[in-house]
Amino acid sequence: MSNLITRTTELAMSVTLTYIKPGDTVVDATCGTGQDTVALARAVGDGGSVYAFDIQKNAHLLTEARLKAHGFNNVHLVMQSFVSMSDHIPERSAAAVVFNLGYLPGGDHSITTTADETLAGLDAALRTVRPGGIVTVVTYDGHKEGAEEKKAILEWAEALDQSRYHVAYVRMLNQKKYPPEILWITRR
Ligand SMILES: C[S@@+](CC[C@H](N)C(=O)[O-])C[C@H]1O[C@@H](n2cnc3c(N)ncnc32)[C@H](O)[C@@H]1O
Numbered sequence: 081m082s083n084l085i086t087r088t089t090e091l092a093m094s095v096t097l098t099y100i101k102p103g104d105t106v107v108d109a110t111c112g113t114g115q116d117t118v119a120l121a122r123a124v125g126d127g128g129s130v131y132a133f134d135i136q137k138n139a140h141l142l143t144e145a146r147l148k149a150h151g152f153n154n155v156h157l158v159m160q161s162f163v164s165m166s167d168h169i170p171e172r173s174a175a176a177v178v179f180n181l182g183y184l185p186g187g188d189h190s191i192t193t194t195a196d197e198t199l200a201g202l203d204a205a206l207r208t209v210r211p212g213g214i215v216t217v218v219t220y221d222g223h224k225e226g227a228e229e230k231k232a233i234l235e236w237a238e239a240l241d242q243s244r245y246h247v248a249y250v251r252m253l254n255q256k257k258y259p260p261e262i263l264w265i266t267r268r
Pocket residue numbers: 109110111112113114115116117133134135136139160161162163180181182183184185191192193194197
């Protein structure tokens with residue numbers, strides 16, 4: 081087993097997977113290269129569904145190729161912003177909604193998630209996740225948009241009603257080079 085606290089995105093996904101069972105519906109809000117999409121497709125199995133969003137054609141091509149290589153047919157690729165999530169998935173139906181924010185690794189860094197849009201996407205995620213489900217957010221604050229976005233997300237998350245949501249936040253305290261951080265929100 082890998083050393084999870086040194087691998088933030090794997091840590092984020094490993095906790096997320098404990099909320100998912102075969103047959104579930106889940107959302108990858110930012111499919112990017114498709115790595116998270118594949119992990120989610122494996123977790124829900126043939127009887128489940130993954131809705132994978134991204135605004136970049138290139139991300140969809142990468143994700144499609146990765147899914148094909150693994151033989152998964154249980155993913156709906158949606159080339160729209162995660163803000164439109166509620167147009168595609170019924171409310172209170174998803175076991176998990178995963179946001180891996182920022183820009184496409186190896187892609188155009190100017191195409192990145194932004195504070196305003198991400199907050200709207202997170203509101204949509206809270207409508208989409210089912211009671212007992214999880215919203216997972218991996219943030220990157222090593223770039224200007226990312227730093228503003230993280231600040232806005234933390235303010236938003238701190239204000240969530242504690243009678244309806246439970247929020248956990250993980251930060252790698254002694255790592256100097258802006259390591260990713262994790263926010264998990266579970267809906268009661
Ligand atoms: C860090 S990458 C995601 C990595 C991905 N989860 C993986 O496993 O490779 C962030 C992605 O968010 C996408 N993105 C930016 N704004 C978006 C939005 N409003 N809705 C959906 N995707 C968005 C970018 O195009 C980029 O591909």
